[in-house]
Amino acid sequence: MEDYKIKDISLAKTGQKKLDWAWQYMSVLRFITKEKINLQPFKGYKIALCLHLEAKSACLAIALKNLGAEVAICGSNPLSTQDDVCAAMAANGLYVFSHHDMTQEEYNSYMRDVLATNPNIVIDDGGDMVAMILKEFPELAKNILGGCEETTTGIKRLVAMEKEGVLPFPMFAVNDANSKHLFDNRYGTGQSTWDAICRTTNLFIAERNVVVAGYGYCGKGVAKRAAGLGARVYVTELDPHKALEAMMDGFHVVNMEQASKIGDIFITVTGNINVITERHFKNMKDGVLLANAGHFDVEINKPDLKKLATKIYESRNNITTYEMPDGRKLHLLGEGRLVNLASGDGHPVEIMDMSFAMQLLAAEYFTKNKMPVALHKVPKELDDMVSLYKLKSMGLKLEILTPEQEAYLNSWAE
DSSP states (O other): OOSEEOSOGGGHHHHHHHHHHHHTTOHHHHHHHHHHTTTOTTTTOEEEEEEOOSHHHHHHHHHHHHTTOEEEEEESSTTTOOHHHHHHHHHTTOEEEOOTTOOHHHHHHHHHHHHTTOOSEEEESSSHHHHHHHHHOGGGGGGOOEEEEOSHHHHHHHHHHHHHTOOOSOEEEGGGSHHHIIIIIIIIHHHHHHHHHHHHHOOOOTTOEEEEEOOSHHHHHHHHHHHHTTOEEEEEOSOHHHHHHHHHTTOEEOOHHHHHHHOSEEEEOSSOSOSBOHHHHTTOOTTOEEEEOSSSTTSBOHHHHHHHOSEEEEEETTEEEEEOTTSOEEEEEGGGSBHHHHSSOOSOHHHHHHHHHHHHHHHHHHHHOOOOSSEEOOOHHHHHHHHHHHHHHTTOOOOOOOHHHHHHHTOSOO
16 A cells, blocks of 8 residues: 555645644643653554644644554545645655545545555544445444544434444544533634635625524634624524524524525535525625535535526635626635635644544543444543643643532532
């Protein structure tokens, strides 16, 4: 097997600079690596990763290698793969298969290259690797101790597999860990989505009507940051509780039919298909921005946009403009892919430090414990450990219960 299939190994020096910058701010991952380096917990194990290939994920992959693992990695999104980072990983002795703007066929081929290593542990982003094992390589499952999934979309797919009785091996729902979804999904998505939109468009956000489709943890973060930038925020939701929460958080709750007539910037964060379609595009103002912060590029219906448009062209790097018959221009950012990575560098380093530390600890758990085939919650002690390490790295201290307080909490009489 080839060691790597990347654009250009000579880019390694530039990529290494990105890794060095990220690593100095990944205090939790550094702490765990230092604590376990002599133990080599992954020695003798092969780990397959399918992640967005940028500096933070590279730091996780190299940390796993330094802790003893044989690591093979591919990109989980064509536009989020950074070629210099891939080169740096290859130079650090990892099996790397990806390049920026790869085709769907190349994407699948690279994932097969990773799976050819016959892994013992899988770390997935969006569920594609687990799905490929299930569809094409079911024989690999017998050697896989377990896997970790870090996205809302991926968890939904794993839940569906479990319901159908086809989940091939035990998986940890890392996305549902407190140290992941409370911070990564909300604060990470909130900041990185707007960072990507602002740097890609160079436009002002204040006083614009921003429509956020979906008010889960990611949607909450996007809406909160939009308000902080001075926008008027409108939220669309299916869930009555989340809709009420959005209203009580100070946002306007509308359906997409209403929103399509008033929005200036649309951001989808639902994990579902066809959130914005032909009937909505027909209502939209001239010059609207369309962005997706969900995992797959299916929330904004691109075939409908293409069908309606009389002209399609790139008006600015990473912005595709669809000109309507009446002259209106609708601008799609990052091909409708995950905008914070397709048009930016993804979540802030300090946020992904916690998420990837959680991935590492969850992966290590499989080396010590035999798990039944199911979708498991991350053990609370691991989840708490990540947040405690983070607090410790920041010099922050927690309250400690006194014996009197513990007795009071554990008693029914008082």
